[in-house]
Amino acid sequence: MNDAYVRFRQALVLLAGLLVLATAAPVEAHSEDLKAVITFRPDPLKPGQPAEVLVTVSGANSGQPVPATVNLRLVPQNTTGAGSPEDERARDISLEPADGPGRWRGRLTAPPGGAWTLHVVLRDQGETASNTTPLAIGEGKIGRLELVFPFKGQQRSWWIWLPALLGLAILSILAGVAFWPPGRRKGVHG
Numbered sequence: 001m002n003d004a005y006v007r008f009r010q011a012l013v014l015l016a017g018l019l020v021l022a023t024a025a026p027v028e029a030h031s032e033d034l035k036a037v038i039t040f041r042p043d044p045l046k047p048g049q050p051a052e053v054l055v056t057v058s059g060a061n062s063g064q065p066v067p068a069t070v071n072l073r074l075v076p077q078n079t080t081g082a083g084s085p086e087d088e089r090a091r092d093i094s095l096e097p098a099d100g101p102g103r104w105r106g107r108l109t110a111p112p113g114g115a116w117t118l119h120v121v122l123r124d125q126g127e128t129a130s131n132t133t134p135l136a137i138g139e140g141k142i143g144r145l146e147l148v149f150p151f152k153g154q155q156r157s158w159w160i161w162l163p164a165l166l167g168l169a170i171l172s173i174l175a176g177v178a179f180w181p182p183g184r185r186k187g188v189h190g
Contacts, residue, residue: 033060034068034129036120038145045110047138053093057102057122060148065102068124070095072106077115077134113138122149 034057041052057068072093095106116137121130129149135142 032062034058034066034122034124034149035060036070036122036131036145036147036149038072038118038120038147040142043143044139044141045135045137047110047113049110051108051110053095053106053108054098055095055104055106057104057124065100066124067101068122070104071121071123073119073121074108074111074135075117075119076111077117111137118145120147120149 037056039054045051055070057066058064073090075090091111093106093108095104098105116135118133118135131147131149133145133147
């Protein structure tokens with residue numbers, strides 16, 4: 001048998017083994033929880049008046065910016081407390097990227113005064129986490145809101161390695177055809 005062919009096949013087997021080992025261990029999407037810091041300007045919010053919201057997303061411990069996508073929704077509280085995100089009076093706050101990764105800016109018209117709940121959803125690296133906090137509109141300063149999102153330890157499935165495994169299989173087939181000794185190819189007489 002051709003020595004180059006044998007060495008190439010051995011290398012492919014070794015690479016396949018390494019990929020199988022890599023897929024056996026799940027991959028962590030985040031090494032720590034994420035934190036969102038939310039501020040409103042002006043503060044306090046005045047019912048019916050325009051306002052700006054600033055959101056910064058970072059690692060909860062490291063403080064490093066994280067380019068997560070942020071969605072905000074204001075929901076009026078009901079007699080049981082938090083209120084329903086599907087409430088027809090709920091308001092989405094549209095955000096745009098601001099200066100730098102993990103920074104978002106949006107504008108809103110402050111809702112009627114009273115008890116509201118701010119629903120915050122973060123999406124990053126295929127993972128989603130949400131949190132809520134109460135807001136009192138027209139009843140004093142809101143201040144700086146800091147919410148922690150439990151991303152730490154969430155794991156991705158082995159399927160993220162599937163494209164690499166399929167590529168390896170195709171490469172292995174092509175290599176077998178290219179390096180197969182000419183005398184053993186079907187239909188070749190030698």
